[in-house]
Amino acid sequence: MFITKVKRVFRAGLTNFWRNGFVSLSSLVVMFIALFIICSLIFMSAILKFSLQEIKDKVDINVYFTTNASEMDILSMKKSIESIGEVSSVTYISSDQALVNFNERHKDDSLILQALDELDTNPLTASLSIKAKEPSQYEGIAKFLTDQDSSAVNNSIIEKVNYYQNKVVIDRLTKITDATNNVGLWVAILFLVISIIITFNTIRLAIFISRDEISVMRLVGASGRYVKGPFVVSGILYGIVSATLVLLVFLGLTYWIGNLSKTFFVGLDLFDFYLKNFGQIFIIIFGSGIALGAISSYLAVRKYLRV
């Protein structure tokens, strides 16, 4: 009997969805907008994360070594820096490599190259380029380097750590990225809450229209669960249909603006992002749609069951 009841509830839910054409359509439109907002928030957060990462990647600190620092010392320091948890990568640039890079950078500036030729030795020193996981961590890393160098008083090999020159810019950048992240999160929460409230109210109105029907069902002896079931099924259907539409619309949209986004966000192809994260996006959108539809319907019907 349980299976028969479940079958009947699903059949009734499907029939209601189909026969209440106009009510279903308005619920679908509102839920489509809510899920569209949620999906947009996923893309916004990806764009934000990508852009902030791009900015963060442009920041690094360089440690310049004295000319008498041996490569072995520098490499051993590189190893100890790499062991710090906050460090994301350390690149060693030897003095020879530094010269090659310098020549490459100034290949069109014959005056500078000529001046360099006048010198007998390579004036450029070896350096380590350090990238931290978060901009806020540069201060700690710079402190670590200075502390380590000053502990070896007689054998100081560090000439300069350029963090102190760039401190103001790095600090400002840290503040901007943190603020952007915070604002982004609150805007996302705000939109999410608004879309949930609007969907909930629309479904509540849709069920409000059926309140007399619900009371009749109760009076002919239907149990609360048997009355609620079809409404919840219809709610789930609103979720499934709107989620499918949103995913399809985003497929088209991202395909359309994919190349444009690649140029605009320096390498972030939204279509590629959509395909790579489709599983997660599918679960979020379908999950939100089904949960929104089912919970809204459940709560709305409950109100009219007290007959």
Next chain:
Amino acid sequence: MVILKNFCYNNREMIYFDKVSKIYSDDCVALEDITLTIGPKEFVSIVGHSGAGKTTLIKMLLAEESPTKGKVFYESDEVHKLKGKEITNLRRKIGTVFQDFRLLPNKTVFENIAFAMEAAGRTDEEIEADVPHVLELVDISKKIYSFPGELSGGEKQRVAIARAIVNQPDIIIADEPTGNLDPANTFEIIQILKKINDLGTTVVLTTHNRGVIDSLGKRVISMQNGRIVRDDKSGSYVL
């Protein structure tokens, strides 16, 4: 209370109202000190002007409203002490017909009647067999796949009666079933209710249609301002 319950059950009284009052406010007393018994297989008409308390009385029995004072019994159960599932079970024993039909607008005639059977936990086979049969009984077989919006008032009321009797309830409560119908349909609906009563089902009918009451020649309870003013075994419409 135990004594009272035994009284009801032992005397095979189906419905017992024990000094029931429903007071909304000092100015609005819907029922006042109603004591009333209805036995099995009876056909009882409750008459009175609008606002006399007929519908409130019926709502008490269906546990739609609770009394301010007094108790209502259905067989051995005190109606207003029943909880969720027990109320559902009580309502399955009572078939209800309303003045405004109250059919489910998005379901066909077949589905409207099937819904009451599904709610009572009947199998698909029983539904397939019983729905056409009951529609034949109220003479509306031709409209089995029509929606309520496609039916006339008389047809809608027949469907409502079919829905009320399909689970073979112990009692049919018809709350002004002819209020929205023309004389010809009124006559036919009353004939159907009489037929149902002849087959052994208790019928409680509320109406303010004098012609209906006079033609029935059955028990009549007259109400005025929330009180019972007459209770005649074989009465006519006197107010």
